[in-house]
Amino acid sequence: MTSVPAPVPSTSPADSDLVRAARGLPVSRTPVWFMRQAGRSLPEYRSLRAGTAMLEACQDPDMVTEITLQPVRRHGVDAAILFSDIVLPLLVAGVDLEIKAGIGPVIADPVRSVADVDALPGLEPEALGFLQTAVRQLVAELGPTPLIGFAGAPFTLATYLIEGGPSKEHARTKAFMYAEPEAWSRLLDKLAVSAAIFLRAQVDAGAVAVQLFDSWAGVLSAADYAERVLPFSRSVFDALGDRDVPRIHFGVGTGELLPLIGDAGADVVGVDWRIPLDEAARRVGPHRSLQGNLDPAVLLADRATVDREVRRVVEQGRAARGHVFNLGHGVLPDTDPGVLTHVTELVHELTAR
């Protein structure tokens, strides 16, 4: 058997190790990035953000550009993720909401009735000029490093709209889903349309991969997910049309949903820390790559533990068609940024071809 020659590191974002791993192609080394890499763990982020509200910062192209670049410069990660938030499209469409420090998104008038669903404003693509300016600036600054665009999946956005803010059980959301199936479908359809507009704006301005965050889908049974959620997430991916960008689909606590999460149209399934990647690869099958799945809490432990767990994730990731190294969820705010740099270097060292 002849072995496939390892590619030399690419100079084009569309042919980067991130994009290649997402497609199951040979890579020069396993690509690494961290969910929430731009943000509170970085002192340079905290000083830049001081005095500016989160959603204001997200609408300032220069601030978005600088904050997105900070972790790339500091850690040498293999991808940038646009600094924004999943609720930004709602705000731009006209929903009254804010992101409260230490809490998260808070909606002034939660969606609690069929009339509320029908009154929800739609997103106009023309309102996203600031976002496209930021993406174009970033692509120019990033050179060969790929930019990942993202959106919140319809279900996870519905949880914020219905609960009015962060929630543990998402009980109101599920109750609405069962009690008002038609309004539920209309709500998720609206959210799918706005997520698609948000993603297309980023891809058309130069993002070369996208991630759909369905962070809270793990609270659903597989049957409910398949029937009442998956079709709308699939329609977000479908709406990318012939835009040739790999699609990453992520949720927390989705062990039982992994095959379905893949079926919604993903090239890469994001896995949290609850399931080892070799088991995730069995569940997802040979036609999709995996992203993950170091427990973010491990980064708060001693260096020997960090190294042991990174090695384990890298080894188990070899079972997947392609592996994008990441955490199982976002970077915790009190993570030492030096540990993130160390993890990036260690993964590169362990996987250099």
Ligand code: 1CP
């Ligand atoms: O003041 C601050 O610094 C606020 C903290 C913060 C940050 C840095 C929030 C509030 N959002 C963000 C940026 C953000 N949000 C990014 C930036 C890019 C990066 O990853 O570096 C991304 C991708 C998101 C996406 C996001 N927002 C998700 C999906 C990812 C996930 O963590 O599951 C979710 C669920 C949100 C909602 C949200 N926004 C902010 C918070 C604290 C939350 C979660 C609240 C909750 O627990 O329900």
